[in-house]
Amino acid sequence: MNEAPPSFDEAFAAQLEQLLHWRRDVRHFDVRPVPEDDIQSVLHSASLAPSVGNSQPWRFVRLRSTELRAQLATHVDEQSALAAERYADAAQRDHYKSLKLHGLREAPEVMAVFCDGEPLAGKGLGIATMPQMLDYSVVMAIHTMWLVARVRGIGMGWVSIVDPEFVGRLVDAAPSWRLIALLCIGYPSEPAATPELEERGWQSREALAQRTFEK
Template structure:
């Protein structure tokens, strides 16, 4: 049996720093990511916990330039539609001024899907909460996110899209559900402050306003 490691105070401080510097990145340097870095990131993501040890995440690396441009055009169209939904002109203009994806600049694009009927796990833990499979995929994404930042790599999660349209575009099995479209690359200017806060859209709120007891 392996001896459990001890994480000392210095490590905990470093871990806290990592969490504070894990930001959603939209502005990317176009330098390519080394192949070994992508391999390491995906292997680390696969260490995430999953319900029933089902490991339902399915990673699709987008390597085709034409497919990248179709995705970017789709997100741009959905972004314009979302902007039109803001009735107040000032808020609408503020929204339009935000850069909300790096699909054209990021050297790596990764789509993360959930296999809704994985062979692994034999259904353990999802009899009453099938969505636990999707939550498991989110833990893999967060694990990937932290691993990327620890290597100086930025990640941006693109959510202004039509999941059905993206799923059809990527031609994946019908039992797969889109969880995330991710941009990966070296950030132009790393920061420990969320971009939406820096741009005046929304500041982080206090934990006390989000914590309840019963």
């Protein structure tokens, strides 16, 4: 007999809305460690995310080595300095340089998330015309773990100022793996009612009407 699906009431819906509202891209971390049980719970939640053809292409690499983490932080700082030069306007360039864009040196957990472009699971279903669906599946897993981490008071920060090939070499990733995200994970050093980039005057969330179209 199939198990009856649960019913989610209005109170749960309101809490879910709050969870989405309070999810943050965290850059400032407390150095205290995250319990292993919580890390495993967050990873387990990622495995429940939808994936094309049930291919489950996500591959998680926890960077436990102090030496590798130091190399990674230095690399990101170098890439960030290069990225700053993209801004021709001096004021905007200085604004960019003033932002804290990663917590790789403080976060107790650093995780590289890859997509296996040749997964055995799924048997190729759903990717004949859109192979990038594998990448999108990994993004869904990351978002799922992000929300579950927030429920437990754990923050996550997505670092994208990296050379994917450098990270792949650093962790000896398989040739079929593509880097999707570099995540800093840990307890935020302070609560943030407003997203940091909005608080620092970089970019606020725009109205949904500007992002919705009809044809």
